[in-house]
Amino acid sequence: MIKKDIIEKIEGEADVVFTKKNGVVDDIDLIFPYSRGIESILEGREYRDALVIAPRVCGICSHSHLIAAVNAIEDGFRKANIAFELTEKARCIRDFALSCELIQNHIKWLYLVILPELYKINRLEIPGDLIKKASKITYAITKAMAIFTGQWPHASYVVAGGVSCDPSYVEVLQAKALVDEVLEYMHEALFNPKEMSILKDMESVFTLLEKADILSLCMHTENFLALGDTFFSRSGVYKEGILSKIDIEKIEEITRYESKAKDVLYDHEFVEVGPLARALINQDEIVNGIYKEYKSGIWSRIFARIFEGYTLTLKAKEILECMDVSQQSCVLSHHKKSLSFSGIGIVEAARGSLVHEIVIKENRIDTYNIITPSQWNLSRGSVNKKGVARQAVRGARSKEEAYLILRSFDLCSVCTTQ
Amino acid sequence: MAEGRDESIKKLFDAKSAKVNTNRGEEYFADLYVKCQKRLGELKAMPATGGGVDLRKVLEEDGFERRDFLKWASATTAMLMLPASFTPLVAEAAEVMNRIPVVWIELSDCAGNSEALLRSDGPKIDEIVLDIISLEFHETLQAAAGHQAEKQLEEALELFRGKYILFVEGAIPLGIDGNFGTLGAKAETFKDHLLRLADGAAAVVAVGSCATYGGIPAAAPNPTDAVGVMDIVKGKPVINIPACPANPANIVGVVLHYALTGSVPELDSLLRPKFAFGYRIHDNCERRAHFDAGEYVEEWGDEGAKNNFCLYKMGCKGPMTFNNCSIIRYNESVNWPIGVGRGCIGCSEPDFWDKYAYERPMANAHIKAPTGGVERTVDQFGLGLLTAAGIGIGIHAAASVMAGKKNSDEKDA
Incomplete structure (x- = not known):
């Protein structure tokens, strides 16, 4: 029996076709019917235009796309023998803003996606204050970010060689006060910093999962990937418990005619990217402890993501504390002569590894290729070799459970099909 | 030289x-004042729709003082280019905004405007937009999904026919007969979806540059043949709030203006409210x-x-x-x-x-x-x-x- 159904929820839409066997979900098919063709819009333009167009790939992770674009350009500069070193300050500001974007994404997902779904699956009324709780943190953290980025979403303060803003200590203090506000809230509602135990809202997640008997729901082949070496995470492959180095050459993108989204594989295999992958590759002790018990189940994924939000908030505070505002904002002057280069920009975005690849010929974008986090997690694959999310939904006892599994990866169709 | x-x-x-005429003379504003009072009186008599919540209560619970709210109201009055004497009316209008049903749809977009709206200012978004405006349907923000969501939308359209304001985020791709973007199990194209929803709306608000002019999807070479709302919707008041993302203050401003006066704000030749543009x-x-x-x-x-x-x-x-x-x-x-x-x-x-x-x-x-x-x-x-x-x-x-x-x-x- 095949039943076609639709899933559409915060951050985009996609068609899901369920196949059930003996009352449980046997397989799904994910189809992204929608596309704007941003890569082709970028082609032919001056390369610096990528810094304002790329963020518009996605209003949800606009800053990650901005950083991926600038990383690709700067990587290309280096390969073209243009020597420069970003100042510590410029790096700090970019990292701080990226932390803020990840924090707000993680928190919003917890309160606007995961908790409501969990109440629904337990046939309980959804508490009315979830949106308010989400907005408490997201207001404060995006405000802190906008102090340096001008606005969120779609900031454009980043330029090749640095940033355009030149904050004073007053602004740094203003941002710090906002980050402190967020930390205080997290210490009240999510994690107890002294005992490193979970609090109220995280307890609710655990209890609701336990009640619905789905703590370990959603397992796949235990193959994880993180491509970025960043201020908060390392790159690596974590396959069946073994950690190894990455090789960019092993990434393979496959066009699928049925859907606007391309499949993407690493070393011929489908992999999971995102906070859980990052934590395992970072060998984070706390997340590892949970992973040992619940494997790639829903609880591991939720815990890893929210815990990353928390540790990033601590990092964000640290960044502000050691920022030296007297350093230069930008170290590159504009190149008057025509440039040809190619580069790769990698960013660890909220949902996982994001890649921008560019080829520039005489200052114009020749090709622009984007691989987004949701593409990794939601690749379709074939009947014999299924994508990660497709493996994970197998055995779900109801449509609600299958939805919850998909949402634990937090699909973003906006990004995926661009 | x-x-x-x-x-x-x-x-x-x-x-x-x-040349935005901000001073239309005492007589004009006295007249408008009376009109607004009447309008607010009518709205107050109507029941709050959907998940309407009492703004005063919400603000109190959240530790906002009346003074904070009035401060916001006076800033908003200035933004709407009204004399300071209208401040109490604007405050009142905010309190009865939950009488105006709003339907928000996303087409060919990046969800950036919803994201910006989610952190609107003043009495914060959860109070002012999600509680106070009665957001009957929002594809991204609402809890329901799939068939359940479609049902909810149909109900809202029927119940508030001729009364709701339709907010549209995103461009409309017309290429390959509109099949770059489809919605729902019936695979309705974005264009048909928009036309169907606009049909019962009191006014259509295009939010962001994509909905206004086609925006980034319409940038050369416009791969999906994308256009803006005003190119599709005819015979209805269309209000454009361009920018990428649209400023939440202006989105809220348009709804407030509608609550206050029962009409759309004065627009320029590109259908943008003059108070903002x-x-x-x-x-x-x-x-x-x-x-x-x-x-x-x-x-x-x-x-x-x-x-x-x-x-x-x-x-x-x-x-x-x-x-x-x-x-x-x-x-x-x-x-x-x-x-x-x-x-x-x-x-x-x-x-x-x-x-x-x-x-x-x-x-x-x-x-x-x-x-x-x-x-x-x-x-x-x-x-x-x-x-x-x-x-x-x-x-x-x-x-x-x-x-x-x-x-x-x-x-x-």
Whole structure:
């Protein structure tokens, strides 16, 4: 029996076709019917235009796309023998803003996606204050970010060689006060910093999962990937418990005619990217402890993501504390002569590894290729070799459970099909 | 330099580009006041729809004082270009906004406007938009999904037929018969979906540059043949709130105006509310004094950048862009692009991706500068921007330097 159904929820839409066997979900098919063709819009333009167009790939992770674009350009500069070193300050500001974007994404997902779904699956009324709780943190953290980025979403303060803003200590203090506000809230509602135990809202997640008997729901082949070496995470492959180095050459993108989204594989295999992958590759002790018990189940994924939000908030505070505002904002002057280069920009975005690849010929974008986090997690694959999310939904006892599994990866169709 | 030329340049930059009539005389406002009172009285008598919540209670619970709320109301009154005496009415209108049903749909977009709206300012979003406005249906924000969501939408459309305001985020792709974007199990195209929903709406609000002009999906080579709402919806009041993302203050402003007066705000030729798009960024820019003094940023991170000089030479499109970001700013007014030393990219103007681009001074960007002197209204100015040939605005950069105020090149010489 095949039943076609639709899933559409915060951050985009996609068609899901369920196949059930003996009352449980046997397989799904994910189809992204929608596309704007941003890569082709970028082609032919001056390369610096990528810094304002790329963020518009996605209003949800606009800053990650901005950083991926600038990383690709700067990587290309280096390969073209243009020597420069970003100042510590410029790096700090970019990292701080990226932390803020990840924090707000993680928190919003917890309160606007995961908790409501969990109440629904337990046939309980959804508490009315979830949106308010989400907005408490997201207001404060995006405000802190906008102090340096001008606005969120779609900031454009980043330029090749640095940033355009030149904050004073007053602004740094203003941002710090906002980050402190967020930390205080997290210490009240999510994690107890002294005992490193979970609090109220995280307890609710655990209890609701336990009640619905789905703590370990959603397992796949235990193959994880993180491509970025960043201020908060390392790159690596974590396959069946073994950690190894990455090789960019092993990434393979496959066009699928049925859907606007391309499949993407690493070393011929489908992999999971995102906070859980990052934590395992970072060998984070706390997340590892949970992973040992619940494997790639829903609880591991939720815990890893929210815990990353928390540790990033601590990092964000640290960044502000050691920022030296007297350093230069930008170290590159504009190149008057025509440039040809190619580069790769990698960013660890909220949902996982994001890649921008560019080829520039005489200052114009020749090709622009984007691989987004949701593409990794939601690749379709074939009947014999299924994508990660497709493996994970197998055995779900109801449509609600299958939805919850998909949402634990937090699909973003906006990004995926661009 | 010829005097005539100097004179015309002077006129160009001294021009009160926006002839938004903010003072229509006592009689007009007295009349409007009575009309608004009547309207609010009617709204109050209506039951709150959907998940309507008492604003006062919510604010109290959240530790907002009445004073904070009134402060917000007076700022909003000013933004809507109404006299200060309207402040209590605006406050009242905010309290009865939950009588106005809102349906919000997303088409070919990036969800950026919803994201911006989620952090609207003033009495925060959860109070003012999700609780106070009765958001009957929002594809991204609502809890229901799939068939359940479709059912909820159908119910809202039926129940509030002729009364709801339809907010549209995203462009409409018309290529391959509209099949670049489809919704729901019936695979309705974005165009049909929009037309069906617009049919029962009291007014349609296009939020963001994609919904207004097609935005980024419509940028060359426009792979999906994308267009804006006003190209599709005919015979209905359409209000455009362009910018990328649209400023939440302006979104809330439009609903407030509708609650207050029962009509759409005064619009310019591009259907943008004049209260928000009546002035150029340049007119109220915090760096304007540096433009007038001929002090420019010449390279990212130079001395000029450190001193917050004018970004015109770095490609700032503020002089050609109508929007109120220089006053309203973003993210609870904490900052805006020019505040972080990045020029305006002109995101509230038509075709800005192709015509304006960025980091290229306008002199090199193949765009025609606006012409016209003091008599030009915002409408004529807006059209002039698209069609008229005139003096390159870049001349001013040279002219103010020649005026001997400051020349950064002198230092090198």
